[in-house]
Amino acid sequence: MSESRSGIxxxxxxxLTDEQLRQGIEAMFFAYRGFTADPDxxxxxxxxxxxHHRAIHFINRAPGTTVNNxxxxxxVTKQSLNRVLRTLxxxxxxxxxxxxxxxxxxxxxxxxxxxxxxxxxxxAQRARMRAAFRDAGPEAVAGFRTVLExxxxxxxxxxxxxxxxxxx
Amino acid sequence: MSESRSGIxxxxxxxLTDEQLRQGIEAMFFAYRGFTADPDxxxxxxxxxxxHHRAIHFINRAPGTTVNNxxxxxxVTKQSLNRVLRTLxxxxxxxxxxxxxxxxxxxxxxxxxxxxxxxxxxxAQRARMRAAFRDAGPEAVAGFRTVLExxxxxxxxxxxxxxxxxxx
DNA sequence: TTGGAATGTCAACAAGGCTGACGTAAACTG
DNA sequence: CAGTTTACGTCAGCCTTGTTGACATTCCAA
Numbered sequence: 001m002s003e004s005r006s007g008i009x010x011x012x013x014x015x016l017t018d019e020q021l022r023q024g025i026e027a028m029f030f031a032y033r034g035f036t037a038d039p040d041x042x043x044x045x046x047x048x049x050x051x052h053h054r055a056i057h058f059i060n061r062a063p064g065t066t067v068n069n070x071x072x073x074x075x076v077t078k079q080s081l082n083r084v085l086r087t088l089x090x091x092x093x094x095x096x097x098x099x100x101x102x103x104x105x106x107x108x109x110x111x112x113x114x115x116x117x118x119x120x121x122x123x124a125q126r127a128r129m130r131a132a133f134r135d136a137g138p139e140a141v142a143g144f145r146t147v148l149e150x151x152x153x154x155x156x157x158x159x160x161x162x163x164x165x166x167x168x
Numbered sequence: 169m170s171e172s173r174s175g176i177x178x179x180x181x182x183x184l185t186d187e188q189l190r191q192g193i194e195a196m197f198f199a200y201r202g203f204t205a206d207p208d209x210x211x212x213x214x215x216x217x218x219x220h221h222r223a224i225h226f227i228n229r230a231p232g233t234t235v236n237n238x239x240x241x242x243x244v245t246k247q248s249l250n251r252v253l254r255t256l257x258x259x260x261x262x263x264x265x266x267x268x269x270x271x272x273x274x275x276x277x278x279x280x281x282x283x284x285x286x287x288x289x290x291x292a293q294r295a296r297m298r299a300a301f302r303d304a305g306p307e308a309v310a311g312f313r314t315v316l317e318x319x320x321x322x323x324x325x326x327x328x329x330x331x332x333x334x335x336x
Numbered sequence: 337t338t339g340g341a342a343t344g345t346c347a348a349c350a351a352g353g354c355t356g357a358c359g360t361a362a363a364c365t366g
Numbered sequence: 367c368a369g370t371t372t373a374c375g376t377c378a379g380c381c382t383t384g385t386t387g388a389c390a391t392t393c394c395a396a
């Protein structure tokens with residue numbers, strides 16, 4: 001099950017060696033640390049953490065999203081999300097509007113302050129991503145995205161694609 | 169600073185637009201969830217969490233590593249790591265041997281039980297990685313690794329490379 | 337022999353997950 | 367219209383995993 005399987009079939013499968021997979025695993029681990037490092041540093045000063053960043057990111061990405069929708073994107077419980085949203089709303093970074101057609105729903109929007117923080121955080125995160133993309137080149141970037149997409153749960157893959165199409 | 173910069177230079181820089189970067193960011197977010205999902209599920213049953221998995225992984229990867237070395241790989245405080253190590257040692261998954269040349273140091277090894285758990289966890293994680301690699305193909309995998317490496321902090325890049333060379 | 341390094345441990349705390357229970361208002365449904 | 371379901375909020379309590387600060391021990395090295 002965890003045997004090396006080099007060069008047994010027609011194509012070259014050396015990239016599927018356990019050693020290669022392990023390197024991929026470690027690359028994910030170390031890279032994710034870098035990925036979150038810059039926004040984390042900014043947030044450390046304030047009373048916010050990574051969870052706030054995620055909420056702000058996806059509210060900005062899909063303005064007017066409902067709480068339930070955000071919940072399914074973030075993959076946490078409503079209690080967990082609520083704790084974060086409560087502080088963001090209290091601090092005037094997020095606005096929660098009662099739905100028009102369905103008044104049970106709350107639609108979430110960033111305020112001007114919220115957008116300002118979002119900019120600051122994603123500028124920092126994008127700067128690193130941009131440097132990495134530039135260093136690696138367009139073909140490496142395409143491969144990067146292909147592998148990441150294949151690594152997602154099926155449901156998250158759909159969410160990711162939906163967001164991608166909404167974006168541009 | 170966060171302006172789109174498409175097609176201004178000689179080469180095609182469309183892959184560096186803010187929209188592309190944002191998609192990269194979201195891909196990392198969703199993929200990392202998938203990346204940790206399988207081991208997390210296994211660990212949920214036991215009294216262990218992701219921190220235990222990480223410790224076990226790197227002790228297996230570099231048997232005999234000192235606590236300090238592990239600390240710098242994992243990037244947490246000694247108190248945090250110690251809490252994890254203590255339970256692993258108490259449960260007989262990790263063995264801590266006093267150093268021979270320097271008796272202040274503790275060298276860490278997996279026991280047979282520890283190796284068994286490591287196998288179980290990394291089998292699960294590798295299965296997903298293998299499927300993703302296979303779907304994406306060798307060139308995408310190469311790109312994936314190039315971008316991830318460029319995304320790491322410089323220090324982690326060195327750690328990653330050192331481990332990589334030790335491995336094979 | 338003394339200072340500093342490596343390690344371990346105690347205490348306290350915070351972020352951010354989780355479950356369970358409960359309440360309210362709105363919408364849906366028979 | 368009555369009853370059920372849905373969306374959301376909230377309280378209480380728990381867990382893991384991170385943090386600081388303080389302090390003890392052991393041992394190497396100047």
